[in-house]
Amino acid sequence: MTSSPTPIEAAFSLLQQGRLGEAEELMTRELQAVTARYGHGSQAWASAQCDLGNVLLNADQLGRAIECYRQATTASADDPQFRKDHLTYRLNLGLALRMAGRLDESEEELRRGAQDRMAFYGREHPGYAFGLEPLADLLLQRGDLRQARQVVEEAVDNFWRNGHPHVTSALALRAEIVAAQATGEPLFPPLDQLPDELIEQVAQSVLSRHGDGDPEIFATVLRVLVTTLEARLGEDHQATLNVLSMLANSGRDRGDQAGRVDAIRRVLASYDRQSMAEQALMAALGLAMAQSEVGDEDGALQTYASAYARAERIGSPELASQVLRNWGLALREAGQLQAAEQRLGEAVAHARRGRDGETLGRADVALGLFLQHEGRLEQARAVLEEALSALDPVHPDAMVGRSHLGAVLDGRTCGCGDMQTTISDAFRDFVASRLPSDLLARLDVAIVDGDFKIDVELRREPTQDELERLNGVVGSAHAEFRRRLTSRP
Template sequence: MSTAPTTVDLALALLREGRLVDAEQLLQRELHATEQRYGPGSPQWAAAHCDLGNLLYGTGQADRAVEHYRAACSIPVPPDPEAHKALITYRLNLATALAATGNLAEAEHELRHNLQERLSFYGREHPGYAFGMEQLAEVLLTRGDLTGAREAIEETVANFWNNGHERVATALALRARIIQVSGAQEPLFQGLEQLPEEIINRTAWAVLRGTGDHPDQDKVILTQLAEALETHLGPDHETTLAVLSQLANTSHHAGDEPGRVATIQRILASHLRHGRTEEAIHALQGLAMAQSDAGDLPASLATYAQAHAHALSLNRPDLTAQVLRNWGIALSMSGHTTEAEQRLREAVAFAETGHDPELLGRTRIALGLFLQHHGRLAEAREIVEAGLTTLDPAHPDAVMGRGHLTAILENHSCGCGNTRDALAEAFRDFVLARLPQDLLSDLDVTIKDDNISVHVALNREPTPAELEHLNNLLRSATAEFRHRLHTPG
């Protein structure tokens, strides 16, 4: 017998659809309802604040999450053990969010206080104590206290290891990072071979989640992890391939294009060995881009041709359109104008036979921009306008298309400088659609250096609820646009 989804379940479902604003508003309503039913300061009220804080933290809004975690932590210690345990978790969440906002001294203070609570509640040998110790190791690493971080993570690993707890995976991932940053000449993943496959997988994914900010360091960690996984799981295991994929991306950010090419070739070889044609097509497109960035344009174009042949063999219009679009853009950038137009038109034709409105919009925008850049403005306008009809207004290609369409209407052959104006217009439409029509007399949006600045002029005095809704909407819309516009299409 299935149970009805909770409010948090529904919010997460909205989030998976990319509807951050709607997910947040759902939890805001739940918080208000809980406050009305149980009163502020109740365990239920604290739990609702924590749920909203978790959503905000998980969507890159740590500063706002701190507000809700502080509220959750403000209640008296409940007599019920489960509610007390929840409060201890809220305090750990607060410390984690403080660290994410850069308030490291306060985060460390909160963590040390939380560890004392955990020591009293769980005892030092319980995994519940190690949860706090792991976060302390993370903060100490960020603060540059490598000795303290190493001591904390070794105790954490030993605790989880002795308890047979799956969280040893995240601790081992953090331990590897601490060792690498400290410059110690020792294996980063010693002992991995003693763990079951499930925990090895978890460790690898924990490492992947922790990469991105320091490409040179990440490359060292991922290289050693890939070697360990190839030994213990094999070169064709899905986790090994995921790590290699991240290694390829990291090599690009670290400026090692030959290394990126070589890594993608290892991934491609695995897909071809096992007849995974669709995955091979994606790998070939990645390889073509890497070869182009490495300065080997002939190899890049030949790789796109190979991807195209594989896509045709599957009789998949969507994959064929995707390859043709990317191939056409590459041909255009390399000066092969006639062939570029041919491929881009073929991409639109294949996309029109499929059932993917986003892909259709992206192929049309690509063709329209090509025509615009070659001075064929009337035809470009028609195709760009058609492309915009099937794309989310916040999609990167839609924003780019809007900017170019504005230039077309002004009789310009390029609109590459109008992207920010188009983004501002999309943001404005997004917000106004979620407010009472008579509330604002003006909403001015400007974008400078990737920062979104909003000026609001009220048409009437808002109610307290409307004002709260407006403030929350503007903050969450800013976060949603930043996330969606920096997500590769």
């Protein structure tokens, strides 16, 4: 008999489904229940504050998460077991402050946390090293490479002596610090003593640092890591391929398009050697996109054609639809309108044979926009309406489709509707649907300088709980729409 999930487990399940507001509401209710039962400032209260902070952090509500962690650190830590939890709360606070760019405050909390850990665990215990690693990371971010190197070396030595698997994360950070120092030293110490599974974890730890620091430094680490993994695990090992894929993504971000194409070709060749058909298809789509972005139009179209042949062999209508959609968009960019319409129409037909609403919705949006821009408004209207019925309302393609449908209903073939109005309306609906029906008299939402500006008028005086709920829902809406609308379609 399986046990029911704990509140924090249920909340993270909701986060994984993209239901950010519901996850926050669940943990807010849990905090209220714990406070009523055990009292403000109790150990249980501090734990619930931390749990709510973790949910808020993962829902992109960093400021509120920081306050939850700070509240958790105010609880008395006299009990030895609770002191361990208190160390975690302070670490979370320091990390969240760093994420918010509040580096002075973050360094203060992380240094204090490291000192508290040494007093609690002793210098030789890995519990102390858990406080050193984030401090070294912060020092790297602040450009204090000498001190960062000193701190990370102590963390690596500690984890290594204790045989602790977290050494892999410390080694990844050390590699970045050494690369930033540019002394010519090897980025990784000899790893012969580590088993293959920990070598794989080193690679995963490096990948998890994507976006944390200087992109050129990160790319340097990736290139060295690829060579290390090929020598140790082989060029067809999945860890090697994962790092090559990240190197390709890094090349796009850094403008190294030639390096990006080369990395994708190496990944594609490996998947073909291993007869991994679906993975090879995804790599081929990435290659076609990269070729388009470097101006190799003919090469990209040939790659799309070969990718479609791969999809036909696999027999998945969803994969075929995805290839045809991207191929059709590339043909339209190349000015081959008749061929583009044919591929986009085939993408919709394949998606209708499949079972994935998102695939159908995205194919419909691509075809609907094409038809609109060609002046065939009635056809465009029908296709876009089908798209909106299939997509999540806050999916990026749904936003584009809704905006274009507005233009179609106005009889326009260009201009593509007022996207900001579309987004504002969706934001307003999101907030209003989560509040008591008699609370709001007016809710104006506008996008100013790339952010939401909210003006609220209430029908009546809210209770304290309702006011907190209003603030929480608005914060959730910010996180929900910022996350969805800035993601790549």
